[in-house]
Amino acid sequence: MPKLIERPIRFPQNDIKIDEFFGLISSGEPKISFSRIQCEGGWSEPAQRPEFDEYCVVLTGALYIRNEETGETTIVRENQAAFVPKNERIRYSAPEKTGADYFSVCIPAFEIELARRDRIEC
Numbered sequence: 553m554p555k556l557i558e559r560p561i562r563f564p565q566n567d568i569k570i571d572e573f574f575g576l577i578s579s580g581e582p583k584i585s586f587s588r589i590q591c592e593g594g595w596s597e598p599a600q601r602p603e604f605d606e607y608c609v610v611l612t613g614a615l616y617i618r619n620e621e622t623g624e625t626t627i628v629r630e631n632q633a634a635f636v637p638k639n640e641r642i643r644y645s646a647p648e649k650t651g652a653d654y655f656s657v658c659i660p661a662f663e664i665e666l667a668r669r670d671r672i673e674c
Contacts, residue, residue: 557573557574557578557579560572560573560578560587560588561577561578563577563587567591567592567595568589568590568591568592568595569588569589569590569591570587570588570589571587571588571589572585572586572587572662573586573587573588574586574661575587575658575661575662576661576662576663581661582660582661583659583660583661584657584658584659584660584661585656585657585658585661585662586655586656586657587655587656587658587662588653588654588655588656589652589653589654589655589656590651590652590653591646591651591652591653592646592651593613593646593647593648593649593650593651594646594647594651595645595646595647595651595652596643596644596645596646596647597643597644597645598643599620599641599642599643600641600642600643601639601640601641601642602636602638602639602642602658603638603639603660604638604658604659604660604661604662604663605635605636605637605638605658605659606635606636606638606656606657606658607633607634607635607636607656607657607658607659608628608633608634608635608636608654608655608656608657609632609633609654609655610628610629610630610631610632610633610652610653610654611630611631611653611654611655612630612650612652612653613629613630613646613648613650613651613652613653613654614627614628614629614630614646614648614650614652615627615628615634615644615645615646615652615654616628616644616645616646616647617634617636617642617643617644618642618643618645619640619641619642620641620642620643621640621641628654
């Protein structure tokens with residue numbers, strides 16, 4: 553029988569909105585996570601080397617995905633998608649004024665420890 557997800561679970565983030573529909577936090581699902589991510593222009597996060605594959609579908613704006621090892625940046629715009637294989641050192645950002653509104657699917661499910669983000673030194 554289908555299971556209705558009445559509303560996603562909002563991750564407690566200050567600079568972006570992450571609404572998880574399926575995943576470890578919202579449904580206890582370890583195999584896959586499905587989230588909508590909304591970030592304002594100028595947003596960026598630390599580089600990471602995730603232990604999961606990630607599929608991104610941009611609804612509006614532009615998502616920049618920089619490969620920190622090659623220096624190449626893939627710009628994913630409205631109605632475009634990108635696949636980011638696990639174990640690549642990458643950095644996500646939305647430097648354009650429009651920001652980015654996109655869906656993210658992670659296999660296995662997103663877990664902060666599995667993202668293996670660089671530490672930010674203060």
